[in-house]
Amino acid sequence: MRSKKDNDFADRRSAAADAKAARLDAHRAAREAAEPGRLAREEERVAVAAARDERQAERARIKLEEQERAVLDQAANDAAAKAEEAAVAKAEQDRSSREAEDKAARKAERDRRYANRKARQR
DSSP: OOOGGGOOHHHHHHHHHHHHHHHHHHHHHHHHHTHHHHHHHHHHHHHHHHHHHHHHHHHHHHHHHHHHHHHHHHHHHHHHHHHHHHHHHHHHHHHHHHHHHHHHHHHHHHHHHHHHHHHHHO
16 A cells, blocks of 8 residues: 555646546446447337337327318218108198199188089079
8 A cells, every 4th residue: 555645746646647548438338338229229219119100190190181181071961850850841831732733622622512502492
């Protein structure tokens, strides 16, 4: 061991520089040793990001298909409602015309009976 008396400023400075260089060498060695692991983690992150982008694209495609299907369903429902409304209007019109014909037939029968009664009285 060194004696404390021989430990002047230049010695302390060189010891600190040596320690710093040793730490830097150790750090570089550890970083090089971890390089394959770092590359593997980076590749895994890239793969996860690509899978996430694919899932987002699939969800967007499914959502678009559902919106298109909803629009088509709405159009079909509108067409069915319009057809039903037309059928109801046609049925109402037919009923009204039948009622008018029945009323005219009843009036004609009543007029015929009235005319027969008047003819008998003369």
